[in-house]
Amino acid sequence: MALRLLPSILILTIFVTNSFVAWGQVSNKNQGNINRFENKTNLKFDTSKTAIIKFDSKSNWPFDSTYKAAMLTQKELQVVDSFLLVCVTDFNNSLDKDYKWWSIDLKQRNYRKQLIVVVNKNGQKEVWVNCFCRVRDDRWKTEMFDVSDGGNCYFQFKVNLTLNMYYDIRVNGVAWQKFLMSSNDHLLSLN
Numbered sequence: 001m002a003l004r005l006l007p008s009i010l011i012l013t014i015f016v017t018n019s020f021v022a023w024g025q026v027s028n029k030n031q032g033n034i035n036r037f038e039n040k041t042n043l044k045f046d047t048s049k050t051a052i053i054k055f056d057s058k059s060n061w062p063f064d065s066t067y068k069a070a071m072l073t074q075k076e077l078q079v080v081d082s083f084l085l086v087c088v089t090d091f092n093n094s095l096d097k098d099y100k101w102w103s104i105d106l107k108q109r110n111y112r113k114q115l116i117v118v119v120n121k122n123g124q125k126e127v128w129v130n131c132f133c134r135v136r137d138d139r140w141k142t143e144m145f146d147v148s149d150g151g152n153c154y155f156q157f158k159v160n161l162t163l164n165m166y167y168d169i170r171v172n173g174v175a176w177q178k179f180l181m182s183s184n185d186h187l188l189s190l191n
Contacts, residue, residue, distance in 0.1 A: 043074055051141040052115045059144075062128040062158070067118040070125055076161050080115065080127050083159045083166045091155075091169055104152050104171070109133040114145055124162035131155050149173060 043052075055069040072080070085106075092103045114130040132145060133153040139145075154172035159165070 043072065043077055045077060047141065049111075050113050050115065052117065053142070053144055055116050055118050061144075062116060062130075062156070063118050063120075063126070066121045067126070070117045070119045072115070072117050072127070076125070076127075079161060079164075080129060080159055083157075084113070084129060084131070087157050087166050087169055088155075091171065102152055102171070104155060109153065112140060114140060116144070124160055127159045127161065129157050129159060 052072065055063065055067065057065045057067065057069070088104045088106055092100075095102055111131050111133050112135065113132075114128075116128040116130075118126050118128075120126055130145060131154070132140070132150075134150075135145065150172045152171055155170060157166050157169040160167065
């Protein structure tokens with residue numbers, strides 16, 4: 001009798017174990033997005049939030065034709081994300097108390113970002129980071145996204161990965177104001 005119960009006990013044990021292990025797990029909705037880009041570049045990131053746009057040397061914006069297209073490594077992508085946090089914090093801390101409403105709130109708004117990766121004439125790798133919280137469609141994933149005005153929903157900055165610094169933060173205005181930090185060079189030590 002004990003031998004006849006053994007298969008039933010094993011099946012029940014496996015079922016209970018699988019149910020218990022799976023309980024509380026949530027599927028990753030963005031996994032398909034992550035894998036789709038990973039197959040092309042071996043980078044892992046959420047493509048619903050980030051797009052890497054190939055540099056077009058004919059456009060002369062945001063870098064001129066002396067720059068050459070480049071690729072990011074996974075570590076460099078993480079460094080860019082670290083600079084995003086530092087840059088936004090520096091910007092928000094630089095605002096006078098009368099302009100705190102101009103702060104960038106990465107937690108409250110659903111910011112997306114575009115990255116354009118280049119190497120300059122000195123062989124230094126740089127990244128243009130274009131952030132925005134409102135878009136109409138998915139063209140931002142393949143085309144440079146540019147908006148006039150729009151306030152703090154739209155901001156951009158550049159990162160020099162070789163020199164480990166960010167510069168040229170610009171927050172869109174409301175037709176009358178464009179913000180450019182007075183101190184253009186911001187060093188960040190990431191060990």
